[in-house]
Amino acid sequence: MELSEAIRGRRSVRRYTAEPVSREVITAVLEAACWAPSGENYQPWYFLALTKAEDLAALRQTLEISAKVMEPELRRRFAAAPAVVGETTAFIRTLGGAPVCVLAFLRRQYPRREVMILSIAAAVENLLLAAHDRGxxxxxxxxxxxxxxxxxxxxxxxxxxxxxxxxxxxxxxxCVPAPPRRRSGRYEIR
Ligand SMILES: Cc1cc2nc3c(=O)[nH]c(=O)nc-3n(C[C@H](O)[C@H](O)[C@H](O)COP(=O)(O)O)c2cc1C
Incomplete structure (x- = not known):
């Protein structure tokens, strides 16, 4: 897949089939994450891919609280599109039936925490694009x-x-959602 196509075609998918993802594909996606740039090349990430039913169930249980905490904020943010609130909280509670959930950890304390969190964000974007590239x-x-x-x-x-x-x-x-609108006027060249 062309990189530009991957960048534009990737979507946040919130509903999954029960089909498992092979270990080989999970490995490839995690490898792509680890090729991200990082501040001072610390590579401050560690990824744990959960695939076991009992781990995923334990994770979903902890997320009940997130759904409750987020709901009022989501109601304000999506006042004009109330369906989004129900869909988002349902996704947080169920993880959309995803057969894999990757936890990204900051490995330890580093001198510049913000830069290390940004580095993990770069790795996550690599992961998202690599997943999309593999369908x-x-x-x-x-x-x-x-x-x-x-x-x-x-x-x-x-x-x-x-x-x-x-x-x-x-x-x-x-199912793959329609692309949310991108705002214009978010960059300039001078
Ligand atoms: C840092 C970050 C946190 C996010 N958290 C959530 C989340 O908790 N629940 C959710 O449904 N989507 C979450 N998203 C996905 C965004 O809602 C999504 O990227 C945005 O709506 C644009 O859609 P797209 O990814 O399909 O282009 C998150 C995205 C980012 C970058």
């Missing part, structure tokens, strides 16, 4: 980090991997 769907789930159970997930799955920084669902798409 998979994925969605970055910020909810557990910003709203509730990040510390609980870190406690359960972190040691010795680090602190939860991002979560990504992965699987074969059951």
């Amino acid at each position: 998979l769907g994925a969605c970055w789930v910020g909810a557990p980090v910003c709203c509730g159970p990040g510390a609980v997930i870190t406690e359960r799955f972190g040691p010795p991997r680090g602190e939860l920084a991002a979560m990504i669902t992965l699987g074969h798409p059951a």
Whole structure:
């Protein structure tokens, strides 16, 4: 797939089929993540791909709190499109039936935390594009980090991997949403 096509064609997929993702494909996607640039080349990430039913169930249980915490904020943000609120909270609770959920950890404390979090974000974008390139769907789930159970997930799955920084669902798409509109006027060249 052409890179420009991958960049524009990638979508946040929130519903998956039950078809498993092979270990080989998961490995390829995680390898792509690890080729991201990073501040001072620290490569501060560690990825844990959860595929076992009991781990995914435990994860979903922790996310109930995120859905509750996020709901009022989502109601304000999407006042003009209330269906989005139900869809988003349902996705957070169920993870869309994703057969794989990748936890991205910040491995340890580093001198410049912001730069290290940005480095992990770069790795996650690589992961999303590599998944799309292989016909998979994925969605970055910020909810557990910003709203509730990040510390609980870190406690359960972190040691010795680090602190939860991002979560990504992965699987074969059951449906692919239409591209959300992109705003204009977000750059200039001078
Ligand atoms: C840092 C970050 C956190 C996100 N967290 C969530 C989330 O918690 N739940 C969700 O449904 N989508 C989440 N998304 C996906 C965005 O909603 C999505 O990228 C945006 O609506 C644009 O759609 P697209 O990815 O299909 O282009 C997140 C995206 C980013 C970059």
